Amino acid sequence: MSRRSGILEFAVLGLLRESPMHGYELRKRLNTSLGVFRAFSYGSLYPCLKTLVAGGYLIEEPGSAPEDARAASLAGRRAKIVYRLTADGKEHFEELLAHTGPDAWEDEHFAARFAFFGQTSRDVRMRVLEGRRSRLEERLEKMRASLARTRERLDDYTLELQRHGMESVEREVRWLNELIESERTGRDMRKAAAPQDTSGETGGTPRNRGGSRTDPSGDTAN
Amino acid sequence: MSRRSGILEFAVLGLLRESPMHGYELRKRLNTSLGVFRAFSYGSLYPCLKTLVAGGYLIEEPGSAPEDARAASLAGRRAKIVYRLTADGKEHFEELLAHTGPDAWEDEHFAARFAFFGQTSRDVRMRVLEGRRSRLEERLEKMRASLARTRERLDDYTLELQRHGMESVEREVRWLNELIESERTGRDMRKAAAPQDTSGETGGTPRNRGGSRTDPSGDTAN
């Protein structure tokens, strides 16, 4: 009953720590704001919110009250519910942030942790980054070994898949190296703003295409 | 009862099509041979094998005894139950291979499909590759839009996470472009040889770093 999922719970607490929200908006933030974060559905979000409330980590507050006074008096009225972190919730999240276990380097966990690095102390950040890196290096070792063992028996496509997979992992390791270096030499985080990229381009940063041609419906359907 | 998971079932059929095997070895192949394939556990593998047998796609055969030297050639050990594809199973797999639906471009599905491209007709390969690509391009569009909308409100780490995520996707798109081009111009598959990396260790295929004779049991524990 109590041991609700690590990652969803963690992300919810983290987002609500920044500011109170209602479920619907929470889900949007979960799915867009946070990196390549997996898309959670209401079917998992609302139950999660409930157990967090039950655990005393959140409180429900009436959202923007029904402007319509007459409607408010009707029975069964459902209003927006804004969730706010309690003191306990804050403390709990703090603990989760500080906790570095081998879970923290796994793919999804790591992404979630990274997304809240802004709230994380530097030494914990370092541990997480380094943990992640060595996790990936282990993985690389295995892939190399496996590749060496089986190279001949594999067709071109399987080989290519494997090669591409390894390259991706190597790429992430390099990324981590940069991040760790940044952490060591104080603030910086990449060549930062980079208004005009005069050079031929290193990392490929997004490229500032036109104005915010927003497409208001840039949302993920349920 | 029948609608067993797409991807595991698919991979099992595909591997068994190449050659009969017992469960234990099957799992190993699943976890190592096939790209960055997710690690399946026995808890899902064996039940899956059972339903495939029940469906008439596989038959169980008594494993080779220790005196059967020929069967022990590769990774050879004695086995208890060897699974072999039936004619129905072959046909079923063929259908799955030919089937191009929007599921086929999703991350895990795609990897599984790609792993068996060796058995796949060229036009299907093209459809899958192009489907995957446009799937990723959609995703990129959304990420860009979301990024444009929220850029100011995000802290450096969130931003960096997002940037890195986008870069990964862009990278895969480029990879797909190359593959599609290869398919168009007949066989080739990559520029192969890979010239020297003049820049300190870029993307080049790493292989061949010292004696990799490490840890012969490159396996994942159950």
Added chain:
DNA sequence: GTTTTCATGTAACCCGTTACATGATTCA
């Protein structure tokens, strides 16, 4: 002869989704 690895399974649980049901608000 004991430890390791190979080998096969099962039951309980976990984390999440799909599909559904409902109601409120906004806007053309």
Added chain:
DNA sequence: TGAATCATGTAACGGGTTACATGAAAAC
């Protein structure tokens, strides 16, 4: 006024893992 979107929920199922139970062959 009706459609789209915002907003909240739930029941049923799905696809997988973990932890456990078991045993036989290999390796030391």
